Amino acid sequence: MGSKYRELKERAWEANREIPRRGLAIFTFGNVSALDSAAGVFAIKPSGVAYDKLSWDDMVVVDLDGKTVEGTLRPSSDTKTHMVLYRNLRGLGGIAHTHSTYATGWAQARLPIPLYGTTHADHLTEDIPCTAVMSDEAVERDYELETGNQILECFRNRNPLHTPMVLVAGHAPFAWGESAEKAVYNAGVLEEIAKMAFITRGITSEAVRLPDRLIRKHFERKHGKSAYYGQK
Amino acid sequence: MGSKYRELKERAWEANREIPRRGLAIFTFGNVSALDSAAGVFAIKPSGVAYDKLSWDDMVVVDLDGKTVEGTLRPSSDTKTHMVLYRNLRGLGGIAHTHSTYATGWAQARLPIPLYGTTHADHLTEDIPCTAVMSDEAVERDYELETGNQILECFRNRNPLHTPMVLVAGHAPFAWGESAEKAVYNAGVLEEIAKMAFITRGITSEAVRLPDRLIRKHFERKHGKSAYYGQK
Amino acid sequence: MGSKYRELKERAWEANREIPRRGLAIFTFGNVSALDSAAGVFAIKPSGVAYDKLSWDDMVVVDLDGKTVEGTLRPSSDTKTHMVLYRNLRGLGGIAHTHSTYATGWAQARLPIPLYGTTHADHLTEDIPCTAVMSDEAVERDYELETGNQILECFRNRNPLHTPMVLVAGHAPFAWGESAEKAVYNAGVLEEIAKMAFITRGITSEAVRLPDRLIRKHFERKHGKSAYYGQK
Amino acid sequence: MGSKYRELKERAWEANREIPRRGLAIFTFGNVSALDSAAGVFAIKPSGVAYDKLSWDDMVVVDLDGKTVEGTLRPSSDTKTHMVLYRNLRGLGGIAHTHSTYATGWAQARLPIPLYGTTHADHLTEDIPCTAVMSDEAVERDYELETGNQILECFRNRNPLHTPMVLVAGHAPFAWGESAEKAVYNAGVLEEIAKMAFITRGITSEAVRLPDRLIRKHFERKHGKSAYYGQK
Numbered sequence: 001m002g003s004k005y006r007e008l009k010e011r012a013w014e015a016n017r018e019i020p021r022r023g024l025a026i027f028t029f030g031n032v033s034a035l036d037s038a039a040g041v042f043a044i045k046p047s048g049v050a051y052d053k054l055s056w057d058d059m060v061v062v063d064l065d066g067k068t069v070e071g072t073l074r075p076s077s078d079t080k081t082h083m084v085l086y087r088n089l090r091g092l093g094g095i096a097h098t099h100s101t102y103a104t105g106w107a108q109a110r111l112p113i114p115l116y117g118t119t120h121a122d123h124l125t126e127d128i129p130c131t132a133v134m135s136d137e138a139v140e141r142d143y144e145l146e147t148g149n150q151i152l153e154c155f156r157n158r159n160p161l162h163t164p165m166v167l168v169a170g171h172a173p174f175a176w177g178e179s180a181e182k183a184v185y186n187a188g189v190l191e192e193i194a195k196m197a198f199i200t201r202g203i204t205s206e207a208v209r210l211p212d213r214l215i216r217k218h219f220e221r222k223h224g225k226s227a228y229y230g231q232k
Numbered sequence: 233m234g235s236k237y238r239e240l241k242e243r244a245w246e247a248n249r250e251i252p253r254r255g256l257a258i259f260t261f262g263n264v265s266a267l268d269s270a271a272g273v274f275a276i277k278p279s280g281v282a283y284d285k286l287s288w289d290d291m292v293v294v295d296l297d298g299k300t301v302e303g304t305l306r307p308s309s310d311t312k313t314h315m316v317l318y319r320n321l322r323g324l325g326g327i328a329h330t331h332s333t334y335a336t337g338w339a340q341a342r343l344p345i346p347l348y349g350t351t352h353a354d355h356l357t358e359d360i361p362c363t364a365v366m367s368d369e370a371v372e373r374d375y376e377l378e379t380g381n382q383i384l385e386c387f388r389n390r391n392p393l394h395t396p397m398v399l400v401a402g403h404a405p406f407a408w409g410e411s412a413e414k415a416v417y418n419a420g421v422l423e424e425i426a427k428m429a430f431i432t433r434g435i436t437s438e439a440v441r442l443p444d445r446l447i448r449k450h451f452e453r454k455h456g457k458s459a460y461y462g463q464k
Numbered sequence: 465m466g467s468k469y470r471e472l473k474e475r476a477w478e479a480n481r482e483i484p485r486r487g488l489a490i491f492t493f494g495n496v497s498a499l500d501s502a503a504g505v506f507a508i509k510p511s512g513v514a515y516d517k518l519s520w521d522d523m524v525v526v527d528l529d530g531k532t533v534e535g536t537l538r539p540s541s542d543t544k545t546h547m548v549l550y551r552n553l554r555g556l557g558g559i560a561h562t563h564s565t566y567a568t569g570w571a572q573a574r575l576p577i578p579l580y581g582t583t584h585a586d587h588l589t590e591d592i593p594c595t596a597v598m599s600d601e602a603v604e605r606d607y608e609l610e611t612g613n614q615i616l617e618c619f620r621n622r623n624p625l626h627t628p629m630v631l632v633a634g635h636a637p638f639a640w641g642e643s644a645e646k647a648v649y650n651a652g653v654l655e656e657i658a659k660m661a662f663i664t665r666g667i668t669s670e671a672v673r674l675p676d677r678l679i680r681k682h683f684e685r686k687h688g689k690s691a692y693y694g695q696k
Numbered sequence: 697m698g699s700k701y702r703e704l705k706e707r708a709w710e711a712n713r714e715i716p717r718r719g720l721a722i723f724t725f726g727n728v729s730a731l732d733s734a735a736g737v738f739a740i741k742p743s744g745v746a747y748d749k750l751s752w753d754d755m756v757v758v759d760l761d762g763k764t765v766e767g768t769l770r771p772s773s774d775t776k777t778h779m780v781l782y783r784n785l786r787g788l789g790g791i792a793h794t795h796s797t798y799a800t801g802w803a804q805a806r807l808p809i810p811l812y813g814t815t816h817a818d819h820l821t822e823d824i825p826c827t828a829v830m831s832d833e834a835v836e837r838d839y840e841l842e843t844g845n846q847i848l849e850c851f852r853n854r855n856p857l858h859t860p861m862v863l864v865a866g867h868a869p870f871a872w873g874e875s876a877e878k879a880v881y882n883a884g885v886l887e888e889i890a891k892m893a894f895i896t897r898g899i900t901s902e903a904v905r906l907p908d909r910l911i912r913k914h915f916e917r918k919h920g921k922s923a924y925y926g927q928k
Contacts, residue, residue, distance in 0.1 A: 022722075026254075026424055027417065028462075029351070048462030077453055077461045099351050101424065105431030108348035109439055116804035118867045119725070119795050136445040143449050170442045171350045185723065192722055192797065198431055199801025199894055207805055210866045213832040217839050221773055229773045230724075230744030258486075258656055259649065260694075261583070280694030309685055309693045331583050333656065337663025340580040341671055368677040375681050402674045403582045430663060490718075490888055491881065492926075493815070512926030541917055541925045563815050565888065569895025572812035573903055600909040607913050634906045635814045662895060 005043060005061045005070055008036045011094075012043035013056035015180035019098060020051045022188045030098040031076040034180035035086055037093070040064050042086060046073035077144065084148025085176065089160040094180030096187040099172040102194035103187075106130070107167040113197045115209050120193045121218035122229075123164075127209075128190065129154050130167040147171070162223075165190045237275060237302055240268045241291035243326075244275035247412035248291075251330060252283045254420045262330040263308040266412035267318055269325070272296050274318060278305035309376065316380025317408065321392040326412030328419040331404040334426035335419075338362070339399040345429045347441050352425045353450035354461075355396075359441075360422065361386050362399040379403070394455075397422045469507060469525045469534055472500045475558075476507035477520035479644035483562060484515045486652045494562040495540040498644035499550055501557070504528050508546060510537035541608065548612025549640065553624040558644030560651040563636040566658035570594070571631040577661045579673050584657045585682035586693075587628075591673075592654065593618050594631040611635070626687075629654045701739060701766055704732045705755035707790075708739035711876035712755075715794060716747045718884045726794040727772040730876035731782055733789070736760050738782060742769035773840065780844025781872065785856040790876030792883040795868040798890035802826070803863040809893045811905050816889045817914035818925075819860075823905075824886065825850050826863040843867070858919075861886045 003009060012034040019030050028051070033044035043059040060071035066083050068075060076082075082095050106113050112127040113120075120128075131154045138146040151166055151174060164186045165175040173194075175186035200207045209215075222229040235241060244266040251262050260283070265276035275291040292303035298315050300307060308314075314327050338345050344359040345352075352360075363386045370378040383398055383406060396418045397407040405426075407418035432439045441447075454461040467473060476498040483494050492515070497508035507523040524535035530547050532539060540546075546559050570577050576591040577584075584592075595618045602610040615630055615638060628650045629639040637658075639650035664671045673679075686693040699705060708730040715726050724747070729740035739755040756767035762779050764771060772778075778791050802809050808823040809816075816824075827850045834842040847862055847870060860882045861871040869890075871882035896903045905911075918925040 026420060046463065047460075074460070074463055099424075101427055102431055104349060104351060104428050106435060108428060108432040109435040111436060116866070117800060119800060133443065134446060136443065139445045139449050143453070170348070170446060188722060192795075195797055196800050196804060198435060199798055200804040202434060202898060203802060203805040203894060204807060211829065211832065213835045214830060214866060217835050221839070228743075228770070231742065231770055258652060278695065279692075306692070306695055331656075333659055334663055336581060336583060336660050338667060340660060340664040341667040343668060365675065366678060368675065371677045371681045375685070402580070402678060430667060434666060490884060510927065511924075538924070538927055563888075565891055566895055568813060568815060568892050570899060572892060572896040573899040575900060597907065598910060600907065603909045603913050607917070634812070634910060662899060666898060 003057065003070060005036070005039075005041065006056070008034055008041070009043045009059035009061065010056045011180050012045070012059045013054060015094060015096065015184045016045050016054060016059075017051060018181075018184040018188075019096070022184070022191075024096075024098040024100040024184070024187055024191060030096070031078055032094065032096045032180050032184055033076075033082045034094050035092060041069050042082060044075050044079055044082060046071070047076050049073070078147070080142065080144035081148040081151075081174070084145055085151060085174070088148075088152050089155065089176070091161050091178065092176045093178045094183035095174060095176045096180070096183040097172070097174050098187050098191070100187065100191040100194070102198055103167065103173040103190050105198065106194050107169060107172050110169040112167070113194055114207070115215060116197055116200050116207055117210060118214070118218045119196060121210055121215040122222050123186070123189050123193075123219075124162060125215050125219045126163060128165055128167060128193065129158070129163065131169050133169045235289065235302060237268070237271075237273065237293045238288070240266055240273070241275045241293065242288045243412050244277070244291045245286060245288035247326060247328065247416045248277045248286060249283060250413075250416040250420075251328070254416070254423075256330040256332040256416070256419055256423060262328070263310055264326065264328045264412050264416055265308075265314045266326050267324060273301050274314060276307050276311055276314060278303070279308050281305070310379070312374065312376035313380040313383075313406070316377055317383060317406070320380075320384050321387065321408070323393050323410065324408045325410045326415035327406060327408045328412070328415040329404070329406050330419050330423070332419065332423040332426070334430055335399065335405040335423050337430065338426050339401060339404050342401040344399070345426055346439070347447060348429055348432050348439055349442060350446070350450045351428060353442055353447040354454050355418070355421050355425075355451075356394060357447050357451045358395060360397055360399060360425065361390070361395065363401050365401045467521065467534060469500070469503075469505065470520070472498055472505070473507045473523035473525065474520045475644050476509070476523045477518060479558060479560065479648045480509045480518060480523075481515060482645075482648040482652075483560070486648070486655075488562040488564040488648070488651055488655060494560070495542055496558065496560045496644050496648055497540075497546045498558050499556060505533050506546060506550060508539050508543055510535070511540050513537070542611070544606065544608035545612040545615075545638070548609055549615060549638070552612075552616050553619065553640070555625050555642065556640045557642045558647035559638060559640045560644070560647040561636070561638050562651050562655070564651065564655040564658070566662055567631065567637040567655050569662065570658050571633060571636050574633040576631070577658055578671070579679060580661055580664050580671055581674060582678070582682045583660060585674055585679040586686050587650070587653050587657075587683075588626060589679050589683045590627060592629055592631060592657065593622070593627065595633050597633045699753065699766060701732070701735075701737065701757045702752070704730055704737070705739045705757065706752045707876050708741070708755045709750060709752035711790060711792065711880045712741050712750060713747060714877075714880040715792070715883075718880070718887075720792075720794040720796040720880070720883055720887060726792070727774055728790065728792045728876050728880055729772075729778045730790050731788060737765050738778060740771050740775055740778060742767070743772050745769070774843070776838065776840035777844040777847075777870070780841055781847060781870070784844075784848050785851065785872070787857050787874065788872045789874045790879035791870060791872045792876070792879040793868070793870050794883050794887070796883065796887035796890070798894055799863065799869040799887050801894065802890050803865060803868050806865040808863070809890055810903070811911060812893055812896050812903055813906060814910070814914045815892060817906055817911040818918050819882070819885050819889075819915075820858060821911050821915045822859060824861055824863060824889065825854065825859065827865050829865045
């Protein structure tokens with residue numbers, strides 16, 4: 001009686017377990033999903049379950065209409081946000097939503113994180129964007145779905161694979177990537193960048209962005225056509 | 233020769249052990265109690281004993297007049313504060329008092345913690361209240377009992393089950409819940425919210441509260457009549 | 465071929481090992497000593513040895529003239545500071561010198577730590593004092609001995625048992641107590657108070673001291689004649 | 697089939713493993729190298745490999761022209777920076793490049809770290825220098841080589857053995873020493889100094905440098921001709 005989605009659920013489970021290991025959320029906060037784009041389903045953390053109590057089989061498999069396909073637990077309350085992102089942003093294989101402390105601090109300040117240094121430029125070439133605050137009307141409609149729409153609105157002129165993270169104003173960050181593992185990696189990078197930027201701003205009120213040429217260089221050595229960071 | 237209150241003491245003990253695990257106090261600071269409302273008694277940490285030296289049987293059982301009913305050790309010096317809260321606030325099953333670093337930082341600033349984001353709104357719908365500073369007269373009377381009264385005064389027009397935490401001005405936080413376990417959970421949430429708010433304020437002096445509709449939404453999806461966060 | 469001072473050295477060793485456990489110094493920074501007042505000697509950490517490489521037998525026993533009585537290693541370079549304090553401040557059984565991060569941050573700011581809350585008042589009834597900066601002349605004479613004198617100067621009108629800690633301006637904290645164990649405890653308390661005060665000050669530039677009556681009350685319930693904190 | 701450079705690679709490997717142990721970088725950020733000056737080669741971390749996946753044999757041995765002499769993996773993308781430093785700064789046996797959080801915060805602020813206290817003076821007698829921001833022209837030429845040149849420019853009138861660390865503006869720190877082990881030690885010291893200075897500045901906007909005489913004294917007791925810190 002094996003699961004049809006065992007491998008997908010295991011990937012989602014492994015990625016969820018990275019959240020507490022990396023200190024990206026306390027208690028049950030946050031959730032990670034992994035997409036099987038061929039099957040049109042994703043596996044996501046069940047709602048309100050502590051990370052250390054999770055087994056791979058607790059992951060809930062949901063289709064891109066938000067219907068549970070496999071699993072007995074209720075999926076994350078943020079499931080519709082994941083669904084909206086998978087449906088509209090090309091190339092995503094995983095999404096990580098955390099309430100990591102410094103990134104959430106910036107989201108609460110409703111400010112993008114300025115690109116102050118190469119740690120940031122190694123991963124994206126612009127400030128980490130921050131959505132608008134959700135209108136009362138949108139909250140009334142379908143909150144989690146609208147959170148997804150808020151992010152889409154913010155990414156109207158952005159390439160989500162080049163900018164794999166966002167701050168939802170007044171809420172917290174979302175990060176993504178080609179896999180669930182990469183999504184959590186990006187969530188971890190975001191938290192570190194958020195902390196560094198907080199420190200820089202604490203040292204001087206006159207901090208400025210890195211020059212464009214330097215931003216490009218750092219990004220391209222990791223992600224450009226002739227990237228030379230990493231193996232192979 | 234078993235204890236009549238073994239199960240209650242074990243619950244209190246388990247909750248106390250969460251304090252150092254969650255980094256909510258150093259050394260012997262802080263204390264958690266668990267109430268048996270039917271029996272009209274609560275089990276509380278003994279005074280000045282290090283968390284890693286505690287056994288379940290060290291918990292002291294006290295009645296609602298503050299008299300020790302079982303146990304050979306002296307109960308927490310804050311026992312009367314717990315007693316006042318159990319006697320006057322309906323529905324409390326556990327109380328956690330910590331000196332967690334950021335929450336205490338706010339208590340020392342004598343300021344409520346502004347509701348800047350959804351991490352906060354997931355747990356309560358208003359700023360985390362801060363009591364008035366205790367008058368010299370009250371300090372003279374019965375300090376720990378008056379600490380309870382200070383909190384009651386602050387909760388005159390509040391529902392303690394909706395706002396399960398408070399900052400005692402110049403002192404430190406108290407949190408509570410339907411159980412001792414939930415009380416410590418709320419103490420952990422408070423510390424995280426306190427740290428996030430500190431960061432937000434450090435980033436900008438113009439941080440504003442979350443819009444009301446968004447606050448309500450987040451609270452209700454976890455605690456409202458048609459809550460859909462968590463299982464069941 | 466046992467050591468005449470084995471028990472003293474073991475006490476000093478245990479206390480030194482608390483320094484990294486409590487996160488009070490990195491690498492080889494800091495040192496703790498334990499006094500045998502009857503024998504007129506103290507055991508102290510050897511200079512520049514990493515905490516995790518220490519064995520009890522590495523502790524160096526020094527008399528109150530600073531002469532090594534037992535041990536093959538060179539004692540801490542701060543040995544003369546310990547010596548001056550033991551010789552002049554009554555009732556000290558142990559001294560802990562750390563470079564703990566927040567306390568050192570205050571020492572570098574050359575400011576006493578304001579008594580903002582009861583965590584502080586539980587341990588002392590005044591701001592944590594900060595010495596004057598050492599004069600060039602004193603540096604020329606005998607630096608570590610003069611560091612002791614700097615502290616003595618600062619304690620001319622203070623009771624060292626009531627105020628068991630000090631910031632040396634531009635340098636770092638010293639703490640002490642009736643035993644080496646208690647000295648490290650006080651060093652840990654100091655670091656926590658220093659961090660809380662930093663946070664309070666970050667939240668508001670208008671933080672004020674706790675009212676005197678409240679300070680007294682908190683101190684006395686732990687240290688006064690009719691103290692009721694702790695056991696016995 | 698042993699490695700000709702096994703011992704060198706093991707030294708580099710051990711030093712790299714200290715990076716995550718000391719919390720000096722997350723994920724794959726940072727890299728440490730160890731020089732064999734007689735052989736004119738250095739062993740360095742492979743690019744983009746996680747610290748906990750490294751074995752000693754993964755280290756890449758590179759000569760002082762930047763050519764791989766032994767190893768199948770691609771060396772760190774920062775290899776040319778290490779090369780430039782080894783070629784031009786006398787006495788270096790190891791180099792550590794991290795993105796440690798507070799030091800990077802200062803690098804992003806593009807400010808030297810002021811010498812506020814003796815923790816700093818114990819290791820160097822001046823502010824921790826910060827390079828100029830790299831010009832667009834230099835970025836175009838050969839980025840990692842130019843990073844080395846940037847540092848050389850900054851050290852034109854400095855003794856690298858007396859000032860074994862630098863902030864690269866908008867980027868992150870480099871530290872070095874007579875061995876790879878010492879280089880990581882200096883990287884750890886730098887991060888601690890950076891955090892302390894951040895705290896000091898947060899407490900007061902009027903923090904001042906330590907007096908010269910005190911700086912000299914602290915440095916000389918550790919590094920001067922008649923140093924008396926440490927053993928031997």
